[in-house]
Amino acid sequence: MKRPYVVINCAMSADGKIASSSGKQMRISCDEDIKRMYELRNECDAVLVGINTVLSDDPKLTVKEKYVKNPKQPIRIVLDTNCKTPIGSLVVNNLAKTLIISGKQCDKKFSDNVEVIRCGTNKDGVIDLEKLMEILYNKDIKKLMVEGGGTVIWNFLKYGLVDDFYVYVGPMIIGGKDTPTIAGGKKIDENSNLKLVETKTIGPGTLLHYRI
Numbered sequence: 001m002k003r004p005y006v007v008i009n010c011a012m013s014a015d016g017k018i019a020s021s022s023g024k025q026m027r028i029s030c031d032e033d034i035k036r037m038y039e040l041r042n043e044c045d046a047v048l049v050g051i052n053t054v055l056s057d058d059p060k061l062t063v064k065e066k067y068v069k070n071p072k073q074p075i076r077i078v079l080d081t082n083c084k085t086p087i088g089s090l091v092v093n094n095l096a097k098t099l100i101i102s103g104k105q106c107d108k109k110f111s112d113n114v115e116v117i118r119c120g121t122n123k124d125g126v127i128d129l130e131k132l133m134e135i136l137y138n139k140d141i142k143k144l145m146v147e148g149g150g151t152v153i154w155n156f157l158k159y160g161l162v163d164d165f166y167v168y169v170g171p172m173i174i175g176g177k178d179t180p181t182i183a184g185g186k187k188i189d190e191n192s193n194l195k196l197v198e199t200k201t202i203g204p205g206t207l208l209h210y211r212i
């Protein structure tokens with residue numbers, strides 16, 4: 001299967017949580033790591049998140065000029081089976097192109113920078129990632145950054161669609177049995193073979209770089 005090179009990037013607490021116990025965005029990365037994240041974003045052709053991240057955090061998913069001079073603004077992609085992306089959400093603002101990947105006909109009227117792509121769903125009723133990878137490859141998206149949340153990361157790992165995996169571990173404990181974690185899904189049947197290729201101290205935390 002021809003597919004983009006897939007890079008996961010996320011930040012977690014020392015106890016593996018990626019948000020607050022109520023599922024709200026939390027500052028886990030330090031400024032230096034945020035700069036690294038923006039540089040990585042700028043290197044990629046597209047940045048992808050799941051609809052729950054859009055609904056809970058309302059991210060712009062753009063590259064800030066403060067961190068990268070003359071950013072090229074990668075395409076933003078939302079996995080959104082039922083077309084729930086709010087018309088007023090920041091991910092569809094006019095600062096970059098956005099693809100909404102939906103499993104059904106979507107009648108919402110977004111502005112011209114937004115394209116809704118209908119893609120097949122899998123047996124779990126969510127977007128079929130293998131089909132999506134082909135669609136993105138054919139759109140000349142050769143390097144894709146997956147930013148979360150946990151359900152999306154879990155699915156990319158489960159279907160063996162990940163090449164690089166970056167985790168910034170912040171020096172904090174968030175706690176909470178139901179607080180979102182990096183790979184929030186059912187057990188993955190086969191162990192994904194992660195190979196640690198680099199560790200780096202960044203500010204008060206550590207960046208782990210795995211290859212699969």
Ligand SMILES: NC(=O)c1ccc[n+]([C@@H]2O[C@H](COP(=O)([O-])OP(=O)(O)OC[C@H]3O[C@@H](n4cnc5c(N)ncnc54)[C@H](OP(=O)(O)O)[C@@H]3O)[C@@H](O)[C@H]2O)c1
Binds near residue numbers: 028
């Ligand atoms: N620390 C970090 O680095 C970081 C980064 C990003 C997000 N977050 C946090 O992550 C949390 C949200 O994570 P989440 O796990 O609840 O949701 P999510 O991964 O953002 O979105 C999951 C949803 O995406 C849709 N989807 C469609 N196709 C999918 C597919 N093939 N695989 C997976 N999902 C698919 C599904 O909803 P439909 O069926 O409705 O389409 C699914 O429920 C928030 O608390 C956010 O703050 C943290």
